[in-house]
Amino acid sequence: MITISAIEEIFPALMKGINITITVLIASAFFGYLFAFIAGLCRLSNNIVLRKFTGFYVEIFRGTSLIVQLFWLYYAIPILFGIDLGSDWWAGVIAIALNYGAYMSEIVRGSILSVAKGQSEAATALNMSRFQRMRLVIFPQAVRMMLPEFGNYLIQMLKATSLVSLIGLHDILYYGDILRSSNLSQAPIVYLLVLVFYFILALPLIFLTRKMESISKKGVAS
Amino acid sequence: MTEPIVTFKDVHKSFGDVDVLKGIDLEIKPAEKVAVIGPSGSGKTTIIRMLMTLEQPTSGDIFVGDQNLWKMEKNGEFVAANEKHLREVRGDIGMVFQHFNLFPHMTILENCMTAPIHVKKEAKKVARQRSIEMLEKVGLGDKLDNYPSQLSGGQKQRVAMARALVMRPKVMLFDEVTSALDPELVGEVLEVIRDIAKEGEMAMILVTHEMDFALDVADKVLFLDEGVIAEQGSASEVIEHSKNERLQSFLHRFRS
Numbered sequence: 001m002i003t004i005s006a007i008e009e010i011f012p013a014l015m016k017g018i019n020i021t022i023t024v025l026i027a028s029a030f031f032g033y034l035f036a037f038i039a040g041l042c043r044l045s046n047n048i049v050l051r052k053f054t055g056f057y058v059e060i061f062r063g064t065s066l067i068v069q070l071f072w073l074y075y076a077i078p079i080l081f082g083i084d085l086g087s088d089w090w091a092g093v094i095a096i097a098l099n100y101g102a103y104m105s106e107i108v109r110g111s112i113l114s115v116a117k118g119q120s121e122a123a124t125a126l127n128m129s130r131f132q133r134m135r136l137v138i139f140p141q142a143v144r145m146m147l148p149e150f151g152n153y154l155i156q157m158l159k160a161t162s163l164v165s166l167i168g169l170h171d172i173l174y175y176g177d178i179l180r181s182s183n184l185s186q187a188p189i190v191y192l193l194v195l196v197f198y199f200i201l202a203l204p205l206i207f208l209t210r211k212m213e214s215i216s217k218k219g220v221a222s
Numbered sequence: 223m224t225e226p227i228v229t230f231k232d233v234h235k236s237f238g239d240v241d242v243l244k245g246i247d248l249e250i251k252p253a254e255k256v257a258v259i260g261p262s263g264s265g266k267t268t269i270i271r272m273l274m275t276l277e278q279p280t281s282g283d284i285f286v287g288d289q290n291l292w293k294m295e296k297n298g299e300f301v302a303a304n305e306k307h308l309r310e311v312r313g314d315i316g317m318v319f320q321h322f323n324l325f326p327h328m329t330i331l332e333n334c335m336t337a338p339i340h341v342k343k344e345a346k347k348v349a350r351q352r353s354i355e356m357l358e359k360v361g362l363g364d365k366l367d368n369y370p371s372q373l374s375g376g377q378k379q380r381v382a383m384a385r386a387l388v389m390r391p392k393v394m395l396f397d398e399v400t401s402a403l404d405p406e407l408v409g410e411v412l413e414v415i416r417d418i419a420k421e422g423e424m425a426m427i428l429v430t431h432e433m434d435f436a437l438d439v440a441d442k443v444l445f446l447d448e449g450v451i452a453e454q455g456s457a458s459e460v461i462e463h464s465k466n467e468r469l470q471s472f473l474h475r476f477r478s
């Protein structure tokens with residue numbers, strides 16, 4: 001039965017998980033974008049070893065599922081290599097960041113490549129160095145192209161954070177599962193509220209993505 | 223006898239197995255204005271792109287002043303130039319492109335002042351002042367904060383010229399700078415080039431199909447055909463009095 005009292009009971013319980021969901025999202029977005037830029041630029045490097053190595057990373061992380069990567073980082077790495085990521089919070093963040101970083105590195109690479117060749121040539125004609133051409137001319141234009149895609153991936157990353165409940169992190173979904181297991185008949189209302197929570201969190205991100213789209217439309221087409 | 227500012231010595235260029243340029247020899251004196259004419263695909267653009275370091279010659283030498291552009295000395299031997307050497311030598315060259323290639327994410331003032339600040343390490347105030355003066359000179363003093371997308375083709379091309387000119391090149395290259403423009407906008411751009419030419423001190427290489435314009439500003443005209451300079455001389459010698467049949471039939475297409 002969906003009753004006001006049930007909602008009053010479930011809502012605060014789910015609220016306890018919001019902290020983990022949001023911190024995991026912010027940290028994995030930060031590292032995800034960072035990995036995306038590093039890997040995207042490495043794939044355009046003249047150094048073949050660097051190029052092949054990052055290509056390998058990208059294909060591995062795009063070609064396997066996030067949940068397996070998450071378990072692997074959480075269970076396998078400490079046993080195999082004796083590396084302790086410190087906490088399950090870090091394991092979750094690193095897994096999501098590596099996975100989405102791999103996807104988004106393709107956006108970084110593609111955007112840089114799609115800046116018209118004439119732009120780099122005009123910069124050369126002004127005697128800019130290779131680094132100046134990238135920093136002053138190519139990169140600012142490429143970033144504008146990346147923004148809308150980055151926004152879309154941010155929303156996807158929010159949804160992906162719910163996987164960290166599977167390695168025992170106390171996020172929104174984790175508390176939802178607890179509530180459901182203590183009272184199975186409440187499952188429909190519990191998960192409905194979980195959905196509402198995620199949607200409310202996604203709303204500002206959807207808004208942000210729209211904003212980025214309009215920013216990126218400005219001042220790119222010549 | 224003044225030393226040439228640009229020298230080509232037996233320069234060849236092929237793309238794959240297509241020989242585009244088959245031995246170009248050329249000398250350009252400081253302040254000399256040279257027009258390059260010739261059929262489409264004859265290699266006009268390739269010649270100036272090699273001088274701008276956008277394309278590497280297959281063989282031969284290009285000198286800017288007495289410096290070899292594409293080769294540098296290392297332990298007494300000449301080896302392929304690296305980025306540092308190219309930057310040192312091409313600093314005297316500027317170029318205006320057929321399709322403008324303005325930086326769309328910068329205002330037109332920023333388009334002009336970015337290179338002086340970052341490449342020439344000029345103080346921002348100085349670069350800004352000089353850029354404003356240059357934009358005023360090309361008639362765009364009222365558009366400083368506009369973005370390229372807000373300008374007409376003719377205005378864009380004038381910005382591109384101002385952007386190249388603030389770098390104070392000794393040689394300026396123009397690659398068919400009016401051929402992407404609507405006919406009614408061609409005049410304003412040619413007018414600016416004419417003004418720059420009249421000022422004198424800078425050498426100019428103009429790839430153009432505007433024969434009257436070439437007659438007006440060029441000290442020398444080169445007719446490029448099938449990968450070689452088939453004819454050269456004063457503008458009136460080449461455009462008005464040449465006996466070369468291929469040149470005459472080429473010119474015929476531009477005379478109404």
Ligand SMILES: Nc1ncnc2c1ncn2[C@@H]1O[C@H](COP(=O)(O)OP(=O)(O)O)[C@@H](O)[C@H]1O
Pocket residue numbers: 237242260261262263264265266267268269
């Ligand atoms: N990057 C390139 N790759 C392959 N072929 C090229 C390239 N650039 C120019 N060409 C070829 O070289 C020839 C000369 O080109 P270009 O110098 O642009 O001639 P023009 O400016 O006189 O019309 C053309 O046949 C063109 O197709």
Ligand SMILES: [Mg+2]
Pocket residue numbers: 266267268398
């Ligand atoms: Mg051409």
